[in-house]
Amino acid sequence: MSNSTDMVDADPRVRRHAVNKARILEEAWKLAGRDGVAGISLGDLAKAVGLRQPSLYTYFRSKSDLYDAMFAEGNRRLLAEVTERKYPEDPREAVLVFAKTMVTFCAADTARYHLLFQRHIPTFEPSRESYDLAELFYDWYRALLKRAGIRRDADLAVLTALIGGLADQQVANDPGGDRWIRLADDVADMFLERLEQKGGFGR
Amino acid sequence: MSNSTDMVDADPRVRRHAVNKARILEEAWKLAGRDGVAGISLGDLAKAVGLRQPSLYTYFRSKSDLYDAMFAEGNRRLLAEVTERKYPEDPREAVLVFAKTMVTFCAADTARYHLLFQRHIPTFEPSRESYDLAELFYDWYRALLKRAGIRRDADLAVLTALIGGLADQQVANDPGGDRWIRLADDVADMFLERLEQKGGFGR
């Protein structure tokens, strides 16, 4: 289970490699923020990081491999953001907090949002390992809803759509702002009230 | 106000040109459906239509011009779809019908949805004329909501986000299906009930 990216390695050469890789990844995110995820070129990336373009292949076996690393990192951040936060005891209140947290997370980095939740790059398919991270989040999400009594697929689908819709509007029309973030609470509350008063969706 | 694309022209050469252009556009949509809007190449398009790649420049001054024609056509279809339909007298019911119509329209053509409502192609900016078409729809949309008593910006923003969220999930997770389309009614109804019972969003 040893992994050079999340374990401290004694071998200084291995450590150095990991540090450089992290630096490249960081610069890749910056580029993605400027030109879009799909707009990253290895030439630009190499320049930004002070290397020649072919040297990047020491760290990533292909461009798709770079995307995969970004996808994995984004999902790790999401998982951290969402799980390491304190939630109210009341599971209903917890859902409200979660909704706002999600929209905020999406709005904080447009490129990351596109890579994680939109399928912007047709040629990129996450590796098994990276996809597992995404599923980890999804499992956690389902468990949160379950605690609030939300178990039906359709209800989960609706809440997902509501949060995604807010995030998309926020990212597209007010990047860096909070116009839709501020609405997340009301929208999630509306959703929960509906469930309580009329039961589930689509039946 | 004469326009060769929407008027029948007597000159057979002009007509022929319009017919060919329409044919190319049609093939472009097919390609977009296969490879994504951003994935269209003029080479593939020429091949699909039985021409050599440079010949396309007789019909479009640039690739961006092709996108613009597609954008305009998509908006014209949307406007037609949405305005030529019969709506219930009750403006509240009309909103429900509209919501479902929108999600259905989006789901019917993933590529069109991305071109019209997502900003997938960073290099493409709609021309003034095409953008006017999009605004025409938006005006119509606002008028519909106004009739149902929805006037505040935040409320309009929320409904837009809800519909967009459903459309996005439908397109991303069940293209060609109707899993989220079937939920549109309930979601729109939930939105309207909330307005009636608790007033507007975000205040």
Next chain:
DNA sequence: GTCTATACATCGATAGAC
């Protein structure tokens, strides 16, 4: 690990003959 050099492919666009 990093470099230079280069292969190789794709693609948008233009020139000019027919």
Next chain:
DNA sequence: GTCTATCGATGTATAGAC
């Protein structure tokens, strides 16, 4: 209007020297 030929730019990836 359509063609052939070609330019020029971009961008991924590999070979091999240091």
